[in-house]
Structures are given as C-alpha cells and as structure tokens.
Amino acid sequence: MQQNQKECQQCGTCCTSGGPALHKEDKHLVVNGELPLAQLITIRKGELARNPLTNSLKPIKKELVKISGVGREWNCYYLDSESKRCTVYDTRPQACRVLKCWDTTEIEKLFEKDTLTRLDLLDSSNKIRKCIEEHEKAFPCPDLIGLREFGPQEKEAEVEELINQEIVFRTKVVSQFELSLGEELFYFGRPVFHLLVSIGVRVDEVDQRLIVSWPAAKAAR
Incomplete structure (x- = not known):
C-alpha cells in the first residue's frame, strides 16, 4: 500500500491469504459458471477462521462459501502467481470490489453479512x-x-x-x-x-x- 493511495493497484497483496467469502450479490457468478463449484470451499459453522476485525482465530458463527486457495501459501485460486494480477478482476466478487487496503471501513461492514451457503447455490x-x-x-x-x-x-x-x-x-x-x-x-x-x-x-x-x-x-x- 502506498501513502495517499486512492485506488487499487492490482498488486495481489490482498489475494495472498486465500479467496474471499461469497455474498448474495455474487450468486449469479456461480449460477452462470463464472465461479465453478470446484474452485469454491465451504467453511462450516464452528470452524476456526481469522477474524479480520480482531485479527484472531475465532469459530465462525455461520457457514461461509469462499473461493479456494492454492499452494502452500493458500493464495486465492484466481491470483496469477507470476503477474500477481487477478484473473477474474472484471467479474470479481463483492468482497474484492469493496476491499480497499488503504481504508477497510467498507469491507469490515460486510464481514459475515449476507453471505452465501452451499444450499443457496444448489x-x-x-x-x-x-x-x-x-x-x-x-x-x-x-x-x-x-x-x-x-x-x-x-x-x-x-x-x-x-x-x-x-x-x-x-x-x-x-x-x-x-x-x-x-x-x-x-x-x-x-x-x-x-x-x-x-x-x-x-x-x-x-x-x-x-x-x-x-x-x-x-x-x-
């Protein structure tokens, strides 16, 4: 992140901790096949996940469906490892669109709100x-x-x-x-x-x- 940054530089840093959780607004991406089920992972209620608001591992209160991570680093599936660019940037999920590394206010408001479950997608x-x-x-x-x-x-x-x-x-x-x-x-x-x-x-x-x-x-x- 650069000082006085105002827009995404597509540096890939935000994509190196796994993929985002999907929200109701993202359902069409799955239904249309833009995000195949095989590239998603379910985090079940009670699993431990890092809470970005407290930066600590906590049991999640509700089921989440996320884009899978890959490799030992568990980078987002859609992060190109060489260019560090998102390969679905134009159709990226809601969480990716609202995330601003220089101002996390909007993404914090989205945390565990209006998220999709498996049954929502089937x-x-x-x-x-x-x-x-x-x-x-x-x-x-x-x-x-x-x-x-x-x-x-x-x-x-x-x-x-x-x-x-x-x-x-x-x-x-x-x-x-x-x-x-x-x-x-x-x-x-x-x-x-x-x-x-x-x-x-x-x-x-x-x-x-x-x-x-x-x-x-x-x-x-």
Missing part, C-alpha cells in the same frame, strides 16, 4: 443436497476451541470414531457422484480430521483406520 432438485444435510447432522464441526484447550476428556474414542465414519461417508458420496476433490470441498468442507490437525492433534492412518494422538497433557485430563 438447485432444489440437486441430489447432493440431501447428502449435505445428512453430513451436517452426523458430522458437525466439533468444539475446536474446547478440544484445543482441554483435549477430548472422556470423548477420545467418540471423536476418533467420528472422523473415521466421516471418511466412510465421504468416500461413498464421492464415488457415487464422481466428485473431484474441489467439488468435495465445496459440498462438505474440509474433513473433520483436517480440522483436528489444524489445532495440533496428530492423526495417523494405521491399517486403513485413522488413529488420533492427543498432546499428552490434554489426553490425560
């Missing part, structure tokens, strides 16, 4: 809608803050069983509907075991089963 006849509803009921996002601070306590076996059953569910649906990885992440978000890894839990695969290893102090509580 036709009522879409057969995967039922799978999404089943998945949310059977495999809700766990209390990640509680698990991070206090461990699983008496629910260690329950949590381990949940992440294994979720993989079974995902594998079945992915096979049935021939989903790509990108489509899976839109329809169901990140697997619960990925969310556990993000809070410092170790997950290993042993004999085709996921085994959870909690930090010693937390597992003993």
